[in-house]
Amino acid sequence: MQDILSLLSFSDGGWGTALAAGTLVTLSLALTTLPVGLFLGLGVALMARSNSPRLRAIATVFTTIFRGLPELLTLLIVYYGGQILIQRLMAAMGFEAQIQINAFLAGVIAFGLVLAAFSSEVWVGALNTIARGQYEAASALGLTKWLSFRLVVFPQLMRAALPGLSNNWLTLLKDTSLISTISLVDIMRQTNLAVGATKQPMVFYLTACFLYLILSAGSGFAFAFLERRANRGHVRG
Amino acid sequence: MLRDLLGLVINLDLLDRYGWRFLDGVVVTAQLVTISFILGGVLGLLLGLARLSENLALRWFSGAYIYFFRGSPLLAQLFLLYYGLGSLRGFWTDVGLWWFFREAWYCALLAFTLNTAAYQAEIFRGGIQAVPRGQREAAAALGMHNAIIFAKVVFPQAMIVALRPLGNELILMVKASAIASLVTIYDLMGVTKLAFSRSYNFELYLWAAVLYLIIVECIRRLWAVLERRLTRHLKMGESQPVQAGWLSRMTKSALKPNA
Amino acid sequence: MYKTLLAAGICILGMTSLASAQMKKEIVIASEGAYPPFNFMDSNNKLQGFDIDIANALCEKMQVKCTIVAQDWDGIIPALLAKKFDAIVASMTITDERKQQVEFTDRYYRTPLSLAVPKDSPIKDTSVASLKGKTVGAQSSTTQSIYAEDTYGKGGADAKLYPTQDEANADLANGRLDAAVADKFVLVEWLKNSGKDCCKLLGDIEGTMSEAGIAIRKEDKELKAALNKAIKDIVADGTYKKIQDKYFAFDIY
Known part of the structure; x- marks a missing residue:
């Protein structure tokens, strides 16, 4: 027991600091991906509801692909394929420059695409709950399009979308562990390194599981708060 | 002739070298997902029932189980089982289970089963809770036993609600199974990585992508057929509300193919 | 102009590290x-x-x-x-x-490539015949993985490939593998440290220098x-x- 505690300690030879650093990487990857994926998802949702058949088709193809591919494969395709693609694009435009997609950026793009595909469904559902009359009433009050979205539609949208989005976030948080396979040093990679060095797989993989559980629980509280806030104008019953 | 046409879209040399291996990979992925999904379903139903039981210890246990397996990544769980439990060889030999933990295949099956059981437990719980109390009371009034009530009245109705989320869970399992490749299993992803490590041809990843999309699409179609069959008795009532509340909305949306 | 803007846009997205094409x-x-x-x-x-x-x-x-x-x-x-x-x-x-x-x-x-086996292993030498029906581990995308697959694998061994050598070593120690093939010095180093209780070096594989x-x-x-x-x-x-x-x-x- 003593040994295990010293393995996880923050002192020299302990892996506490390393695991904390990994946790920060996991969190910053997930938090950077979140707005990217959510905005893209909202865009896809608006396309799916548009009158243009072409836009609707694009939205369908997008969600089919990124909901259907394994996240690991999406990540590898973005990481290796994205680099090759950009290199060719730049060469075609006659630039000599070298552009790098590092593991973090590849993660943000890949997980962002996946999150967009899944959250677009949540957005579509939430947009459907907002009655036409709301838009009409807002315009009757003389609100501009942007103001009616910000003041009338958005608050109601969030109320309907939050439970679904909180699920999306939890999935995202766990999916980020796949980034360890392209050597970004997140919780999972750090754990693998610790296991390699200490030969204590039980201790470290359990610790990793609990770190993710703590992150999930923490975000659970955050979402409960946000949901209360989003619901404050809503009378139940 | 066919080969020439094929040659326009894919590298034939690669196809000759790795084509069969890719098919093997698809089979392995299919086996892994099918077996763990079914076993996970059985375990998940038990856990879902435990979650709804009046026994506090059962409720607490299943709650903790579900929380753990849903709250941490499958990747961590797989490594925990494979390398963590796998390092306790002496213990497993003593209890006569080493043959099980020795094989990566069984470890992956176990990890996926335990994981999907947690998700399926929540789906079953939701489905069972969605069955109106009155159904149970009416069945009891007819003098049916508890077990029969569950098997004949509650479960079939719960399944209608659970069917769609179960289909989604199956698709999520297909995708998640790709990480089995990290513990030496040659599933579709494992085969892809192996072929890529020898040829460095990026096209192989695109093959894998197309194959995964085909698998997922097949499941989606199959599930739509299944749903239509299982809910065909509800079709007559579609014009008027079958039951009040969200259950009828769920079943109605389930009737729409590809909705 | 358009190209420049596009390129600049990509740069701003944070993907860049521009470097000259000459010796850096x-x-x-x-x-x-x-x-x-x-x-x-x-x-x-x-x-x-x-x-x-x-x-x-x-x-x-x-x-x-x-x-x-x-x-x-x-x-x-x-x-x-x-x-x-x-x-x-x-x-x-x-x-x-x-x-x-x-x-x-x-x-x-x-x-050279070498073979490590558990201490009580019945495997006598590194020949293909001795490894028939055994499970051989190696790190994937390496010369040893190709050797494990193409030579031992074709001779009737089951080749298992791992993302890292550490993981292959762990599985040899756990008893999941009958043998691990790797660069000799890597095995020697591992057998000096965490592998010393479980395993031993069987010998070099001929013709693999x-x-x-x-x-x-x-x-x-x-x-x-x-x-x-x-x-x-x-x-x-x-x-x-x-x-x-x-x-x-x-x-x-």
Whole structure:
């Protein structure tokens, strides 16, 4: 027991600091991906509801692909394929420059695409709950399009979308562990390194599981708060 | 002739070298997902029932189980089982289970089963809770036993609600199974990585992508057929509300193919 | 104008690190970090090992600033080709298959493949016949994985491939593997440390002496020449021996 505690300690030879650093990487990857994926998802949702058949088709193809591919494969395709693609694009435009997609950026793009595909469904559902009359009433009050979205539609949208989005976030948080396979040093990679060095797989993989559980629980509280806030104008019953 | 046409879209040399291996990979992925999904379903139903039981210890246990397996990544769980439990060889030999933990295949099956059981437990719980109390009371009034009530009245109705989320869970399992490749299993992803490590041809990843999309699409179609069959008795009532509340909305949306 | 804007846009997105096409003052070197004693991570998450010391010595000789980054093995050649870094110093064996993709410098050490087995193993020698029906582990995308698959595998052994050598070692110790094939020095080092209780070295595999070189992109001729000169220099001036003595009790050049 003593040994295990010293393995996880923050002192020299302990892996506490390393695991904390990994946790920060996991969190910053997930938090950077979140707005990217959510905005893209909202865009896809608006396309799916548009009158243009072409836009609707694009939205369908997008969600089919990124909901259907394994996240690991999406990540590898973005990481290796994205680099090759950009290199060719730049060469075609006659630039000599070298552009790098590092593991973090590849993660943000890949997980962002996946999150967009899944959250677009949540957005579509939430947009459907907002009655036409709301838009009409807002315009009757003389609100501009942007103001009616910000003041009338958005608050109601969030109320309907939050439970679904909180699920999306939890999935995202766990999916980020796949980034360890392209050597970004997140919780999972750090754990693998610790296991390699200490030969204590039980201790470290359990610790990793609990770190993710703590992150999930923490975000659970955050979402409960946000949901209360989003619901404050809503009378139940 | 066919080969020439094929040659326009894919590298034939690669196809000759790795084509069969890719098919093997698809089979392995299919086996892994099918077996763990079914076993996970059985375990998940038990856990879902435990979650709804009046026994506090059962409720607490299943709650903790579900929380753990849903709250941490499958990747961590797989490594925990494979390398963590796998390092306790002496213990497993003593209890006569080493043959099980020795094989990566069984470890992956176990990890996926335990994981999907947690998700399926929540789906079953939701489905069972969605069955109106009155159904149970009416069945009891007819003098049916508890077990029969569950098997004949509650479960079939719960399944209608659970069917769609179960289909989604199956698709999520297909995708998640790709990480089995990290513990030496040659599933579709494992085969892809192996072929890529020898040829460095990026096209192989695109093959894998197309194959995964085909698998997922097949499941989606199959599930739509299944749903239509299982809910065909509800079709007559579609014009008027079958039951009040969200259950009828769920079943109605389930009737729409590809909705 | 449009192109420039687009390029600038991509840059602003944070994907950039622009570098000139000529011989650089700064080069990025990749290693793996799971192949002790050649490359591994310490608890401060720093790369350590023979490869890393050699890389630093070479950079010093060439008088360039080097950054050494960790990269998973499976993706190390694709990432080099994709210009994520300029050179791989990660105990990479020079093979014809790899030469189709990348350029190699002269060797910086030589090693045969060896086989490690559990202490109580009934396997007598490293011949294909002895491994028939056994489970042989190796790290994927390596010369040993190709050997495990094409030679032992064709002879009736079951080849299992792992993302890292560490994981293959762990499974040999756990008893999931009947044998592990790897570079000799890597196995020797492991058998000195965490592998000493479970396993032993069975012996070298005949005809597998191979050379480890530094991999670079084919077009980087200048870098290749500079690295080759630097390798000669550190061998000549004793720097190489000093580094070698830190890790091995014998000559590996």
